[in-house]
Amino acid sequence: MHKRDITPHLIRKLLADQFPQWAELSIRPVDRDGWDNLTLRLGDHLSLRLPRGEDYAAQVEKEQRWLPLLRDQLPVAIPNPVGKGEPGYGFPHAWSIYEWLPGQSATIDRVADRARFAEDVGGFLKALYHIDATDGPAAGWHCFYRGADPVHWDESARAAFTTVSDLIDAPAATKVWESALTSIWTAPPVWFHGDLAPANLLVRDGRLSAVIDFGTCGVGDPACDLVIAWSFFEGDSREAFRRAVAFDDDTWARARGWMLWKAAVTLREVREKTPDHIETAGAQYGWRAGAQELIEDVLV
Numbered sequence: 001m002h003k004r005d006i007t008p009h010l011i012r013k014l015l016a017d018q019f020p021q022w023a024e025l026s027i028r029p030v031d032r033d034g035w036d037n038l039t040l041r042l043g044d045h046l047s048l049r050l051p052r053g054e055d056y057a058a059q060v061e062k063e064q065r066w067l068p069l070l071r072d073q074l075p076v077a078i079p080n081p082v083g084k085g086e087p088g089y090g091f092p093h094a095w096s097i098y099e100w101l102p103g104q105s106a107t108i109d110r111v112a113d114r115a116r117f118a119e120d121v122g123g124f125l126k127a128l129y130h131i132d133a134t135d136g137p138a139a140g141w142h143c144f145y146r147g148a149d150p151v152h153w154d155e156s157a158r159a160a161f162t163t164v165s166d167l168i169d170a171p172a173a174t175k176v177w178e179s180a181l182t183s184i185w186t187a188p189p190v191w192f193h194g195d196l197a198p199a200n201l202l203v204r205d206g207r208l209s210a211v212i213d214f215g216t217c218g219v220g221d222p223a224c225d226l227v228i229a230w231s232f233f234e235g236d237s238r239e240a241f242r243r244a245v246a247f248d249d250d251t252w253a254r255a256r257g258w259m260l261w262k263a264a265v266t267l268r269e270v271r272e273k274t275p276d277h278i279e280t281a282g283a284q285y286g287w288r289a290g291a292q293e294l295i296e297d298v299l300v
Contacts (some may be wrong), residue, residue, distance in 0.1 A: 006038050006050055006091070013089045019097065022046065022083075032105055032199050032286070036215055041100060046082070050095040057093040058142045059215035060084065064096065066136065067214060070191070073131050076124055077101055077210040101210040103202030105286055106232065112206050114237035120208035121201065121228065122244020129190040129222055136191060136219035146194035147220030150257045151181050157257075160264035164271065167278075167292055172299045173260055180257020183250035185221030192222045198232045198286035222247075226255035227262065230294050231287045260298050267291040 008027045015023040025043030033039050036056040040048045051057045064081050071078045083097035104110060111117045139147030150157075157177050161170045193200075194216030202210040226245065233241050242252075263282065270281035270291070277283075281291040289297075 002052070006052075010089055010091060011040070011048065011050075014085055014091065014095075017088060018085050019083055022097070034213070037213075042097065045100050047098045047100050048095065049079075049098060050091070051093045054093070055141075055144075056215060060094040060096055062137055062142060062217070063214055066217070070128070070131060070214075074124060074127050074211075076120075076208055078214065079212055101202060101212060103204045103209040106198040106201040106203050106208075107286065108288055110203050110206065114233060115240040117203075117206070117208060118233050118237040118241035119244050121196075122241050124208065124211060125193075125196075125222070125225055125245055128193065131191050133189050133191050133219040136189075137217075138189070139192075139218045139220035143194045143216040143218040146216050146224040146258075147189075147192045147218045147222070149181075149184055149221070150177075150223075150254055150261065153261050154181065156265060157261040160261070160268045163268045164264060167267065167271075168264070168295050169299060173264065173295065176260055176299060177257050180254045180260075183253055185223065185251070185254075189219045190222055191217065191219055192225050193217055194224055196225045196228045198228070198288070199284075200286075201232075221251075221254065223251050223254035224258045226252065227259040229255065230259045230297055231282070231285070234288070234297070256298050260295060263291040263294045263298070267295070 011027055012023060022042060025046070028041040030039055030041055036052060038050045038052060042048050051060060063079065064084050067079055067081055071080060079101065080099045081096050082099055085095040085097065087093055139145060145152040158174065161168070161173045193211065193214060195213055200211060200213040201208060202212060226247070229238050229241050267278070267281050270277055278292065279290045282294065287294060
């Protein structure tokens with residue numbers, strides 16, 4: 001379903017039927033309204049999250065079940081579901097109402113001390129990885145195989161390298177990618193966020209205040225979470241982040257593969273759809289630089 005079809009009129013009808021106590025609250029856009037889901041503000045203290053397609057619908061039940069169990073064990077706030085909506089009026093999926101979390105998405109301008117911020121993010125991840133993962137949702141299609149072996153995206157990665165081979169060093173990219181495929185996570189599975197993009201990190205006064213969008217969370221290999229080492233950190237802040245999460249070289253090799261795959265696919269898609277925006281490919285995720293620049297960084 002396209003974003004334009006999820007109208008305030010439709011949402012009000014869903015609220016009137018299922019949550020009449022909130023049906024008259026204002027419905028307002030947010031700065032970043034989501035990629036897989038549409039996020040809107042509901043009144044002053046709530047938010048709405050509606051999946052845009054079948055591929056994202058399974059995330060609703062997962063978040064409703066697991067976020068209340070995770071939130072009390074983490075050092076910063078995460079979304080707290082307060083209502084689960086059902087399909088209706090042509091909207092085909094379950095949907096969620098959450099408590100509103102104040103803050104702004106992380107950007108270079110909003111985070112003056114990125115090394116300290118890297119320690120904050122690393123501390124959040126360390127706490128997440130120590131939460132009991134028993135019976136948690138194993139990595140699979142519900143999280144687009146984040147937390148699984150990156151080989152699931154082998155064909156996608158190689159096709160992207162070929163398509164943008166005039167913009168990147170495709171042989172070097174292939175070498176890094178193949179290095180990522182040579183190792184696997186052998187420790188017990190842990191909770192992972194799955195989409196630790198800057199747009200999903202909220203800041204207040206330059207410090208991490210909340211982590212949002214757990215739609216691709218699950219239990220498995222945490223390497224996918226480490227892409228932020230390139231997408232937001234660099235230099236001293238990257239080193240601070242590496243120290244904070246303290247993973248071995250094999251895990252970092254897989255992390256490089258995840259960043260390379262995501263950046264190459266993003267570069268290819270932007271080139272095909274909006275070629276004039278190649279330099280800012282990845283801006284929708286809040287990356288510190290365009291996809292092409294991040295690929296060059298990963299290949300160093």
